[in-house]
Amino acid sequence: MREALKEAKKAYEKDEVPVGAVIVHKDRIIARAHNQIKMLKDPTAHAEMIAITQAASYLGNERLLDTSIYATIEPCSMCAGALVLARVKQLFYGAKDPKTGACGSALDIADNKKLNHKVKVTGGVLEEESKILLQEFFSKRRKK
DSSP: OHHHHHHHHHHHHTTSOOOEEEEEETTEEEEEEEOOHHHHTOTTOOHHHHHHHHHHHHHTSSOOTTEEEEEEEOOOHHHHHHHHHTTOOEEEEEEOOTTTOTBTTSOBSTTOTTSSOOOEEEOOTTHHHHHHHHHHHHHHHHHO
Protein backbone atom coordinates (compact mmCIF):
# COMPACT_ATOMS: atom_id res chain seq x y z
CA MET A 1 0.00 0.00 0.00
CA ARG A 2 2.93 2.32 0.60
CA GLU A 3 3.78 2.03 -3.09
CA ALA A 4 0.19 2.90 -4.02
CA LEU A 5 0.45 5.96 -1.78
CA LYS A 6 3.62 7.01 -3.64
CA GLU A 7 1.62 6.84 -6.86
CA ALA A 8 -1.21 8.88 -5.32
CA LYS A 9 1.31 11.58 -4.38
CA LYS A 10 2.43 11.73 -8.02
CA ALA A 11 -1.18 12.41 -9.01
CA TYR A 12 -1.45 15.09 -6.32
CA GLU A 13 1.65 16.84 -7.68
CA LYS A 14 0.06 16.88 -11.17
CA ASP A 15 -3.20 18.35 -9.81
CA GLU A 16 -5.03 15.06 -10.39
CA VAL A 17 -7.26 13.50 -7.73
CA PRO A 18 -4.64 11.66 -5.64
CA VAL A 19 -5.40 8.01 -6.22
CA GLY A 20 -2.71 5.41 -6.70
CA ALA A 21 -2.73 1.68 -7.40
CA VAL A 22 -0.26 -1.17 -7.69
CA ILE A 23 -0.84 -4.75 -8.78
CA VAL A 24 1.16 -7.61 -7.28
CA HIS A 25 1.73 -11.08 -8.75
CA LYS A 26 3.88 -13.68 -6.95
CA ASP A 27 5.08 -11.08 -4.41
CA ARG A 28 6.29 -8.74 -7.16
CA ILE A 29 4.80 -5.42 -8.27
CA ILE A 30 3.92 -5.83 -11.94
CA ALA A 31 1.99 -2.59 -12.42
CA ARG A 32 1.84 0.83 -10.81
CA ALA A 33 -0.27 3.82 -11.75
CA HIS A 34 -1.94 7.00 -10.59
CA ASN A 35 -4.93 8.97 -11.84
CA GLN A 36 -4.28 10.66 -15.18
CA ILE A 37 -7.78 11.79 -16.08
CA LYS A 38 -7.01 15.47 -16.64
CA MET A 39 -3.63 14.87 -18.27
CA LEU A 40 -4.97 12.34 -20.78
CA LYS A 41 -8.40 14.01 -21.09
CA ASP A 42 -9.84 10.54 -20.51
CA PRO A 43 -12.57 9.83 -17.93
CA THR A 44 -11.44 6.19 -17.76
CA ALA A 45 -7.83 7.00 -16.83
CA HIS A 46 -8.27 5.97 -13.20
CA ALA A 47 -5.24 4.53 -11.42
CA GLU A 48 -6.84 1.09 -11.20
CA MET A 49 -7.71 0.97 -14.91
CA ILE A 50 -4.20 1.98 -15.98
CA ALA A 51 -2.68 -0.57 -13.59
CA ILE A 52 -4.96 -3.32 -14.94
CA THR A 53 -3.85 -2.55 -18.50
CA GLN A 54 -0.18 -2.62 -17.46
CA ALA A 55 -0.59 -5.90 -15.58
CA ALA A 56 -2.40 -7.57 -18.50
CA SER A 57 0.41 -6.48 -20.80
CA TYR A 58 3.06 -7.75 -18.36
CA LEU A 59 1.34 -11.13 -17.96
CA GLY A 60 0.37 -11.37 -21.64
CA ASN A 61 -3.15 -12.27 -20.59
CA GLU A 62 -6.46 -10.50 -20.06
CA ARG A 63 -6.97 -12.62 -16.94
CA LEU A 64 -5.02 -11.35 -13.95
CA LEU A 65 -5.23 -14.63 -12.08
CA ASP A 66 -3.56 -14.81 -8.67
CA THR A 67 -3.02 -11.05 -8.51
CA SER A 68 -3.76 -8.52 -5.80
CA ILE A 69 -4.39 -4.83 -6.28
CA TYR A 70 -3.66 -2.15 -3.71
CA ALA A 71 -5.59 1.09 -4.23
CA THR A 72 -5.59 4.16 -2.02
CA ILE A 73 -9.37 4.56 -2.25
CA GLU A 74 -12.27 2.17 -2.66
CA PRO A 75 -12.72 1.60 -6.40
CA CYS A 76 -15.68 3.08 -8.30
CA SER A 77 -18.14 0.97 -10.29
CA MET A 78 -16.04 1.14 -13.47
CA CYS A 79 -12.88 0.02 -11.71
CA ALA A 80 -14.62 -2.62 -9.59
CA GLY A 81 -16.23 -4.03 -12.74
CA ALA A 82 -12.84 -4.18 -14.44
CA LEU A 83 -11.37 -5.99 -11.43
CA VAL A 84 -14.11 -8.60 -11.68
CA LEU A 85 -13.71 -8.98 -15.46
CA ALA A 86 -9.93 -9.30 -15.08
CA ARG A 87 -10.38 -11.98 -12.39
CA VAL A 88 -8.24 -10.15 -9.83
CA LYS A 89 -8.09 -12.29 -6.71
CA GLN A 90 -7.80 -9.66 -3.96
CA LEU A 91 -8.30 -5.95 -3.45
CA PHE A 92 -6.78 -3.99 -0.60
CA TYR A 93 -7.85 -0.37 -0.36
CA GLY A 94 -7.22 2.58 1.93
CA ALA A 95 -10.08 5.05 2.30
CA LYS A 96 -13.75 4.24 1.84
CA ASP A 97 -15.70 6.20 -0.77
CA PRO A 98 -19.25 6.51 0.56
CA LYS A 99 -20.48 8.34 -2.58
CA THR A 100 -19.12 6.22 -5.40
CA GLY A 101 -17.33 3.26 -3.80
CA ALA A 102 -18.39 0.02 -5.46
CA CYS A 103 -16.72 -2.50 -3.16
CA GLY A 104 -19.11 -2.31 -0.24
CA SER A 105 -19.93 1.36 0.35
CA ALA A 106 -22.38 2.75 -2.23
CA LEU A 107 -22.51 -0.51 -4.24
CA ASP A 108 -20.87 -3.92 -4.05
CA ILE A 109 -19.75 -5.08 -7.46
CA ALA A 110 -16.74 -6.96 -6.08
CA ASP A 111 -18.97 -9.43 -4.21
CA ASN A 112 -22.09 -9.42 -6.37
CA LYS A 113 -23.71 -12.87 -6.30
CA LYS A 114 -24.95 -12.49 -9.89
CA LEU A 115 -21.47 -12.09 -11.34
CA ASN A 116 -19.23 -15.01 -12.29
CA HIS A 117 -16.23 -13.82 -10.25
CA LYS A 118 -15.82 -12.27 -6.82
CA VAL A 119 -12.91 -10.20 -5.61
CA LYS A 120 -11.89 -10.66 -1.99
CA VAL A 121 -11.91 -7.17 -0.44
CA THR A 122 -10.01 -5.76 2.53
CA GLY A 123 -10.58 -2.09 3.25
CA GLY A 124 -8.96 0.33 5.67
CA VAL A 125 -5.32 -0.45 4.82
CA LEU A 126 -3.34 2.73 5.63
CA GLU A 127 -6.73 4.41 5.59
CA GLU A 128 -5.69 7.54 7.47
CA GLU A 129 -2.79 8.34 5.12
CA SER A 130 -5.02 7.86 2.08
CA LYS A 131 -7.83 9.96 3.56
CA ILE A 132 -5.53 12.83 4.58
CA LEU A 133 -4.05 13.06 1.07
CA LEU A 134 -7.52 13.25 -0.47
CA GLN A 135 -8.72 15.80 2.08
CA GLU A 136 -5.69 18.04 1.49
CA PHE A 137 -6.24 17.86 -2.27
CA PHE A 138 -9.91 18.83 -2.13
CA SER A 139 -9.30 21.49 0.52
CA LYS A 140 -6.66 23.07 -1.73
CA ARG A 141 -9.01 22.86 -4.72
CA ARG A 142 -11.87 24.58 -2.85
CA LYS A 143 -9.57 27.48 -1.95
CA LYS A 144 -8.86 28.13 -5.63
